[in-house]
Amino acid sequence: MTLDDALAELRKAADPGRAAQMAAYHKIDRPYLGVANPKTDSLARKWRQSLDLKARLDLARLLWETNIFEARVAAAKLLTQARIKPSDEAAWTLIQSWVPDFDSWAIADHVCMSGQRRLTADPSRLDMVETWITSDRMWTRRAALVITLPWTKQNHPSADEERARDRVLGWAETYLDDPEWFIQKAIAWWLRDLSKHDPERTRAFLAEHGSRLKPFARKEAARLLPV
Incomplete structure (x- = not known):
């Protein structure tokens, strides 16, 4: 071929x-x-x-x-x-x-989506992804959240998976004041997916930081939280 x-x-x-x-x-x-x-x-x-x-x-x-x-x-x-x-x-x-x-x-x-498979195969690669969060390119910063979406999906995360989850939430915290629509959307996407498996962490993040998100992102992040 x-x-x-x-x-x-x-x-x-x-x-x-x-x-x-x-x-x-x-x-x-x-x-x-x-x-x-x-x-x-x-x-x-x-x-x-x-x-x-x-x-x-x-x-x-x-x-x-x-x-x-x-x-x-x-x-x-x-x-x-x-x-x-x-x-x-x-x-x-x-x-x-x-x-x-x-x-x-x-x-x-x-x-x-391809990168997600490589990250879950070797989570130590999160160290490299973390360097993306300070990039001057919006698409690179956004990729740090999209490529780590697998850590939103575990129903019974291990201790290492919980640490990775909190690590990425820390990255999201550094993005809160970023006015770029795609960054705000990516934060909301990560939190929305997390809310289906870990509503407590999602609620805690929004309670502490939600006021700094754009209204549309805050609404989307909380959309699937159990009442």
Whole structure:
């Protein structure tokens, strides 16, 4: 599977009308093919199953470098799997290398979903993610919350998972006065997901810090809290 082969398969599924709508919606100057996400997912899954690790990494890197919307999404999906053997270090390194390129929520979120698997495989990588929270790039700061969403989901967290949960809430606290809509939304997203599994922590955070959130973010963060 070469880059040309992969792009040919994506272009075969292209929809010019959909591409124009995507360009207008995302407002980022890059090529859009108009491929529906389920089709991109299906292609990436097929490539992932047919390629060894080195070939997957090479193809993902080349797809990303095209700057085509669907190619970047496919690059992320090539690395979305729970276990990468014999080592996932190269995959984690590649994912990190893409973070400075984030310029829209859609591509960033697909990469973060891949990164979530690598973080849960090795939580010591949270040390690297923590360096993102002081970035001067909004999308990098936001990624620190999106990529750590797995720590909102444990119903019976271990002591280490609880420490990680509190660590990320500490990062969120440093974002409270950030006026960026996407940052406020990310805080709300993290707290909303946490509220489904740990309502006490969510309530405590909002009781102490909720007044500093934008009203829409405060409302969204509390939306699923049990009455």
